[in-house]
Amino acid sequence: MATLSIAAVLAEAARRYPDKTAVIAGAERLAFPDLWRDARRVGQGLVDRGVQPGDRIALLAPNVLDFIRGYYGILACGGVVVPVPTLLKPAEVAYVVQNSGSRFVLTHHSYAAVADEACADSTAQPLRIDELAAGPEALPTYLPRGAEDPAVIFYTSGTTGRPKGAVITHLNLITVINAYGFDANGVYDSDIVLGALPLFHAFGQVGALNATFRIGATLVLQERFDAAEALVLMGREKVTNFLGVPTMYVHLLNAAKTVEILPTTLRVCSSGGASLPVAVLEEFESTFGTTIFEGYGLSETSPTACLNQRRFGARPGSVGHPIWGVEVEIADDLIEDAIVLKDTGELGEVVVRGPNVFSGYLDDPAATAEVLVDGWFRTGDIGRKDEDGFLWIVDRKKDLIIRGGFNVYPREVEEVLMRHPGVSQVAVLGIPDPTCGEEVCAVIVPTDGTGIDPDDLIAWSRTRLGSHKYPRRIEVFDSLPLGPTHKILKRELKALL
Numbered sequence: 001m002a003t004l005s006i007a008a009v010l011a012e013a014a015r016r017y018p019d020k021t022a023v024i025a026g027a028e029r030l031a032f033p034d035l036w037r038d039a040r041r042v043g044q045g046l047v048d049r050g051v052q053p054g055d056r057i058a059l060l061a062p063n064v065l066d067f068i069r070g071y072y073g074i075l076a077c078g079g080v081v082v083p084v085p086t087l088l089k090p091a092e093v094a095y096v097v098q099n100s101g102s103r104f105v106l107t108h109h110s111y112a113a114v115a116d117e118a119c120a121d122s123t124a125q126p127l128r129i130d131e132l133a134a135g136p137e138a139l140p141t142y143l144p145r146g147a148e149d150p151a152v153i154f155y156t157s158g159t160t161g162r163p164k165g166a167v168i169t170h171l172n173l174i175t176v177i178n179a180y181g182f183d184a185n186g187v188y189d190s191d192i193v194l195g196a197l198p199l200f201h202a203f204g205q206v207g208a209l210n211a212t213f214r215i216g217a218t219l220v221l222q223e224r225f226d227a228a229e230a231l232v233l234m235g236r237e238k239v240t241n242f243l244g245v246p247t248m249y250v251h252l253l254n255a256a257k258t259v260e261i262l263p264t265t266l267r268v269c270s271s272g273g274a275s276l277p278v279a280v281l282e283e284f285e286s287t288f289g290t291t292i293f294e295g296y297g298l299s300e301t302s303p304t305a306c307l308n309q310r311r312f313g314a315r316p317g318s319v320g321h322p323i324w325g326v327e328v329e330i331a332d333d334l335i336e337d338a339i340v341l342k343d344t345g346e347l348g349e350v351v352v353r354g355p356n357v358f359s360g361y362l363d364d365p366a367a368t369a370e371v372l373v374d375g376w377f378r379t380g381d382i383g384r385k386d387e388d389g390f391l392w393i394v395d396r397k398k399d400l401i402i403r404g405g406f407n408v409y410p411r412e413v414e415e416v417l418m419r420h421p422g423v424s425q426v427a428v429l430g431i432p433d434p435t436c437g438e439e440v441c442a443v444i445v446p447t448d449g450t451g452i453d454p455d456d457l458i459a460w461s462r463t464r465l466g467s468h469k470y471p472r473r474i475e476v477f478d479s480l481p482l483g484p485t486h487k488i489l490k491r492e493l494k495a496l497l
Contacts, residue, residue: 001146002146003144003145003146003147004146004147004170004171005075005076005078005143005145006075006151006152006170006173006174006177006210007039007072007075007076007142009072009210009213009214010022010032010035010036011142012214013036013213013216014032014033014035016216017032017189018031018032018033019031020189020216020218021218022034022218022219023065023068023218023220023221024218024220024221025064025065025221025223026223032213032216035065035068035069036072037138038069038073038133039068039069039072039076039133040073040138040139040140040141041073041133041134041135041138041139042070042072042073042074042129042132042133042135043072043073043075043077043139044077044132044135044137044139045073045127045131045132046074046077046079046104046106046127047077047139048137049127050103051079051103051104052078053077053145053149054079054080054149054150055078055079055080055103056079056080056082056101056103056153057074057081057102057103057104057105057106058084058093058096058097058100058104058106058124059071059074059081059105059106059107059200060084060093060105060108060111060114060115060118061086061108061111061199061200062110062111062198062223062224063195063196063221063222063223063224064108064221064223066108066109066130067108067129067199067200068199069133070108070129071199073106073129073132074106075151076141077139077142077143078142078145080151080153081152081153082097082102082152082153082155082165083152083154083200083205084096084097084105084155084200085198085200085406085466086111086198086200087466087468087469088466089463089464089466090114090118091464092465092466093105093115093117093118094118094120094121094122095162095163096155096163097118097119097122097124098124099162099165099362100165100362102124103123103124103125104124104126105119105124105127106127106129106132107127107128108128108129108130109128112126145170146170147169147171148169148171149169149170150167151168151169152205153165153166153167153168153362154168154202154303156299156300156407163409163412164364164367165361165362165363165364166358166362167358167359167360167361168302168358168359169358169359171355172302172355172356172357172359173206175302175323175325175326175354175355175356176206176207176211176301176303176304176323176356177206177210177211177214178214178324179304179323179324179325179326180206180207180214180304181215182215183309183323183324184293184309184323185270185293185307185309185310186310187212187215187241188215189216189217190217190240191212191217191218191241192217192218192238192240192241192265193208193219193220193239193240193242193243194208194220194222194230194233194234194239194242194243195212195220195222196222196230196244196248197225197243197244197245197248197405201405201406202302203243203272203273203303203304203405206302206303206304207243207270207272207304208243220233225248225251227248227251227252227254227255228255228258230248230252230255231256231259234263234265234266235261235262235263238263238265239263239266240267240268241268241269241270242269242270243269243271244270244271245271245272245273245274245405245437246271246273246275246276246277246280246405246437247404247405247435247436247437248405249271249280249284249292250280251435253280253283253284263288264289266288268291268293269284269290269291269292269293270293270294270295270307271292271293271295272294272295272303272405273405273406274402274404274405274437274438276292278316278317281294282316291314292314293307293308293310293314293320294307294308294316294318294319295307295308295319295320296319296320296350296391296393298379300358300371300377300379301352301356301357301358301377301379302357302358304323304356305323305352305354305356305379306319306320306322306323306328307319307320307321307323308320308321312388312389318391318392319390320390320391321389321390322354322391323356325354325356326352326353326354326355326356327354328391329351329353329385330342330346330347330349330350330383330384330385331348331350331351331378332349333349333382333397336370336373337373338374339373339374339376344385344386345384345385345386345387347382347383347384348382348384349380349381349382349383350379350382350393351376351378352379360372380397380398380400381393381395381396382394382396382397399429399490401428401430401440402430402437402438403437403440404435404468405437408469410427410428410429411428412465412469413428413442413461413465413469413470413471414426414427414442417442417461417471420460421450422446422447422450422451422452422457423446423447423452423457424444424445424447424448425444425445425479425480425488426442426444426445427442427443427480427490428440428441428442428443428471429494431473431494439472439473440471440473441471441473441474441475442457442461442471442474442475443476443477443480443493443497444457444474444475444476444477445476445477445479446476452476454475454476458470458472475497480493481493
């Protein structure tokens with residue numbers, strides 16, 4: 001049987017670039033062989049605790065060296081990585097851990113308390129990454145895996161309820177990693193890449209971490225994105241590549257107005273996670289003397305499906321062409337049980353087919369069947385392709401909110417707000433925001449005889465929802481617009497705001 005493991009990304013870099021710096025994290029600089037040794041120690045520590053190939057291990061860490069050690073350590077022992085967003089509250093972390101069936105929660109010391117609380121009512125056990133990485137023994141190499149074996153499970157919600165685990169295979173990931181590194185816009189082993197995107201996020205994990213190591217380039221980690229600090233890092237470390245969501249580009253432009261000397265080494269930038277306003281793209285390229293290549297994808301496409309690429313030319317406002325080996329087409333969005341492709345220029349649902357498409361939602365065959373139809377993945381997004389093959393995203397079929405590049409699913413927020421005794425009805429929707437792209441807005445109908453203060457409700461929700469999810473704006477209405485089946489008409493509601 002043919003084998004394939006994403007652990008090879010770091011293992012091969014250690015073999016091919018034995019004297020090269022892999023990661024710069026603050027004052028720390030670690031060479032590829034040293035990083036791979038630490039990862040193998042983590043892997044050995046997991047094996048010593050009974051981890052078998054295919055076991056799921058949750059990973060809870062910010063953008064620090066321990067995330068990388070833990071990530072490749074899990075993969076080295078044949079485990080499946082379940083990245084946990086550091087934005088989540090302990091109850092939300094517990095759901096991911098329990099739903100995924102994770103045996104352990106591998107954590108950075110700064111999140112040890114969160115991990116302990118998340119594991120309190122489950123069979124999962126917390127483990128400190130730094131303690132495993134300091135162990136005396138290391139795996140001799142990574143354990144073999146099949147190309148179709150799960151490598152990572154990204155948790156992404158549907159609009160109808162709790163987050164679902166999107167199962168991503170080794171083949172899925174290597175397809176996109178190679179496209180980033182070799183096919184799209186090129187990363188060279190002489191490049192310095194700024195890793196400011198969260199590594200628990202598919203874009204940061206695949207585009208920044210894995211693609212950088214695949215080509216033998218150096219990754220500069222920023223633990224938490226700060227635009228002014230990012231400009232300093234770019235200048236000090238001579239950063240050539242930057243990957244970010246639109247919000248980051250907005251903040252970088254604002255920070256650029258406050259500094260005397262801008263970094264001059266930026267060669268290429270990539271944007272994803274949400275639509276990048278053309279005005280922001282043009283101002284950024286003019287200010288920094290670089291090119292932004294906007295792309296498109298979802299966690300279920302590992303995560304990239306399309307990208308503006310040098311060989312086809314970059315077209316501002318579009319998300320470019322499919323990456324190598326991947327098909328992206330437009331289908332009739334009104335036909336749900338079959339894929340009927342539409343003609344060039346026509347609007348419809350964006351569908352994707354290729355080796356980047358996930359294998360399905362964890363333990364949820366019904367949800368999987370809804371999106372995998374006739375061999376295509378239905379994205380739920382509305383778009384069109386022009387006569388030159390460029391894809392343009394026009395709207396979202398579902399009510400997904402993308403705030404600062406992070407997915408926010410209204411139903412999940414609504415479920416929490418409905419637990420407040422002063423809330424009778426609620427509708428959560430995204431409203432345009434110049435900084436975050438979209439902001440989370442909740443329109444509530446208060447319980448009879450209950451006066452409710454929006455600021456108090458925002459503060460209440462902030463303690464129960466991840467920092468990217470809680471509403472920053474709350475409007476109080478006497479009633480909500482309803483359709484004939486008593487479904488809240490969110491489009492009409494949005495027009496009233």
